[in-house]
Amino acid sequence: MGRQPCCDKVGLKKGPWTAEEDKKLISFILTNGQCCWRAVPKLSGLLRCGKSCRLRWTNYLRPDLKRGLLSDHEEKLVIDLHSQLGNRWSKIASHLPGRTDNEIKNHWNTHIKKKLKKMGIDPLTHKPLPINNSNPINDDQSPKPPQDQDPLHPPPSSTCEITSQVGPNTEPPIDQVNNGFCTDEVPLIEPHEINLVPSTSSSSSSSSSSSYEDGNSVNIVEDLLDLPSFDWGCDLGFWDDDDGIISSSLDFLISGDSDGTQYSRMVVDQEPMNLFEMTQYSRMVVDQESMNLFDLL
């Protein structure tokens, strides 16, 4: 079948998004939901292709996104999942609430790959690298000679504990012991298995929204639309799922994780700063556990 370009590229803007564009996109999606990305640019007045809008929303503007580097636990999980799933980033991301496939992919390529190579582990196969080119930088790491390692049980490392299990008949990953969470116990959700709750028709055309959420999460857009008092343009105040300083009706957005380990996101809205300005330039995200600002864009 012939393929047309995803959009008419003439006159469409490319490159980094501006705060104004973000504002338009957020407003549109909050009003209309995630529906028919191809139509979004026209209806919202954006000079972007629908694909670009979808990417911007899913990778950056979604209210439930975490920001900042992956935690140690998340990193371990990514390594474990990658050993089982390969470069299926969207599947891996579906196990990490608030993380996007793009973010995980980037983190893998920029951080985890290096760590694994440093440890003498082939990031592709999760097996020991050949001895001649393994462990090129042997500074603070002390991996055993790769040929002596059991690929299923690499030695612990001071900086990156490999919990990956290669092969179908494996023991439960260490994560299960450490965190009560076993990736083997989490069935992969195939698109046809996604059971969308009947709701507004706005999101029914795509199963994508489900892929970003774990079982405890909610469809952000649908729920936003259900909020009678929601006013995106007004102060959002703080939102946090723990200490009760919620002043926004959006608090549930980031409180869906039942195990309580998910970082909550606190967006500080101070006059005259508003969320849209923060989105691009000054978004503050607070790590709930440490209560340290770890991402100040």
Added chain:
DNA sequence: AACACTTTCAACCGCGCTCTA
């Protein structure tokens, strides 16, 4: 301080899958 090099990550590209007529 200035330049070169490296790293990071947001965004783009194109393919493949699914759905519908």
Added chain:
DNA sequence: GTAGAGCGCGGTTGAAAGTGT
């Protein structure tokens, strides 16, 4: 059964930021 439309995914790019000299 087929073609077209739409979307999602994974690979790649390139600008910006960071680091070293």
